[in-house]
Amino acid sequence: MDDPITRCQLPNGLTVLLKEIRTSPIVSQWIWYRTGSRDEISGKTGICHWCEHMMFKGTQQFPAGVLDRLISRDGGYWNAFTFMDWTTYFETMPCEKIDLTLRLEADRMVNSLFETEEVDSERTVIISERQGEENDPLFRLSEEVHAAAFRVHPYHHEIVGDLADLQSMQRDDLYRHYRTYYQPNNAVLTLAGDFEAGQMLGRIQDLYAGLPAGMEVPRLKRPEPPQTGERRLVVEGPGETTYIQVSYRAPAGSDPDFFPYTALDSLLTGPSNLNMFGGGISNKTSRLYQALVEKELAVSVYGGLSATIDPYLYTINLTVHPSATVEQCLAALEGEIVRLQDTPPQPDELTRAVKQARALFAYGSESISNQGFWLGFAEMFASYGWFLEYVERLAKVTPEDVQRIAQTCLLPQARTLGIYFPTG
């Protein structure tokens, strides 16, 4: 985490962050666009994710098959992720081959073709992706919980989009979205790995200087009104297993309260893993594991916060034990929350959370791809400093801060509760 960073903004608005890491002959490039499912209106849900797929369908200079072949030939790997707040594309390559991907990203920022036949063929691929997700009861439950938790804010729909919109959107809709949001002033380019920062910046300037800044990007502003009572819903489906999803309101990633909330999450369901690549650590000593799994009310529990631009959710997922009931699980969960509301945690529980975070950062730093991810991710909702200060800010959280979050955020009347009941 301590290696120096080069940060600058080109005249066209493109933000660039570079980090030299000379441990392996590898470079990881990430380009981040400030667009995600939060920008999608009714009738166009899933457009960001579909657009992401189309970015792999080629430009005049790099036709679809050619692109894929060139990167794979060099042993590189590339992929993309669409989230609620952002869409990102990355390539991790042997360092001497990175120029190819620098040219590629600059080119496809403006020159992607979006050919009609490709759009149509990708329509069925994405519907198939959605159908694969629907096979999982937890996806179906989560989709309903989000729809209930966000009546107004666009966080309410799934990133993959609704089937109706996937069937009706057309090439021009997708292309319009691309032209609106894919431009230098709405992007952040991050590179980590084996290069000389001055040289790299020069090359980036050469490649992007000719791309003009676009118009100001439109933003949907639809804040979610305060919640004034519990929202409870049921999903029924095949199987024998009952699942519960409980979502409480959580602050934005840049909110100072995000850190005490992170400490609270660590206590209740185990430490969050901020690594895109590489596993986390177990949560068997967390309070909810102890109260639910060790008491044989649930067979698993996990939870987590997401660092987002707008206030989002803190979600706890339970798989109910075959011999327990939903009511028993909810009573035990509520019992642990009340305990935290009544009594601040012990200081050593917070010390532990800090050490866990330090360990997870050490594990994540082994991977250059992860380092490239970190450079850009926090820029989407705060700045890279958010990562640099993460452990320090977590260390400053007091037991009383955690208690206050429990008292103000973990309220039954401000939660959305979803239950998946199996029908056999």
Next chain:
Amino acid sequence: MPKSHSLPGPEDITRLVLPNGITVLTRPNFNSPSVVMQGYLPAGGLFDPLDKLGLADFTALALTRGTTQHDFQQIFDLLESVGASLGVDGGTHTAGFSGRALVEDVDLLLGMLSQVLRQPSFPSDQVERLRAQLLTGLAIRAQDTAEMASLAFDQLVYPNHPYGLPMDGYPETIQAIRREDLESFHAKTYGPQGMVVAVVGALEPGQVTEAVTKAFGDWVNPDQQMPPELPPVPPLLEKVRQQVNIPGKSQADLILGTVGPERRAPDYLAASLGNSVLGQFGLYGRIGAVVREEAGLAYYASSSLSGGIGPGPWFVTAGVEPANLEQAIELIVSEIDRFTRQPVSLEELSDSQANYIGRLPLSLETNTGVAGALLSLERYELGLDYYQRYPSLIHAIGPEDVLAAAQHYLHPERLAIAYAGSFT
């Protein structure tokens, strides 16, 4: 900071066999203050009686539930408090273990591994809790189209063979396993003979050897048995099919293939490179091009070659809408047919060769990647200089070698085809 630009080889891998038979492998990496530990013992499901299928897996998972010195709570309190992780799980040939920690906690990690492997106590309450978790896992498996298709496929390809059986058992076999079975399974199969441990991270080889010797040097088990021989696999004589109906699913999962090579087979690398052309290179090779890109039938469609100690399967998988199933099968079988009739083009082969060689440094970027690579060297007796010889081994393979391997293993008229989903 030292650069680890070279591929692992005899000059930086240390391999040592302790007097009690444990093989220790290590390679230092001081780029991050962390350590990864991975390994295995020959205590896999090959020992499982049919009426207690899942015994090896159950035993492996139960090891961390309590030892003669620490109960479950204490074990995970010690580990999680320092952000360390440790897990043991069962496989067909071996039980595997893995863990990671900050380098300052490596003695804790190895000490805990030693305790759980050598002195598990199998506390009754924990065994029952674990049993309920396993049974819930099996209930979830029964609803998972990909898992159920895979299970049906294994039964078709490996009748009356351990590879045809699920190593996590069936509900009735998990119910039949008693606590005493776990104890006696552990007593007769866990021991130092055949155990391999790789430790990779910020430690000098001498420190690793010392730490492993301290934790395991005095382990003896005169009762330790070696696994039974793997029976031969009867060849498929015709095209066989099985359908698994699971109501309420949007997508069907398809798996189609046959028996492939052992990892140590002379034509393994030729088969593997061929597999890359068939269904891996770029976005899933020829299969991906036909099924996903051209027909738009599936979000994923790729081929895979397992290798392994014995002859693992060579197969194609795809997730498709039930209505498109027959079309997908037809396209895939026709690609397999072409693959066994005509040699791959020089261009296709050279693409995959470049990919195999280029991606090697990327796969060895993290401690986890290096530890896995060291274990493969040992498991398949590849030699410590294997990764350095690898580029020349890959370059030595020609289209005729790939065709010979394809014709040796794949026969379009003798394939197993299994699919799971909702069919009317």
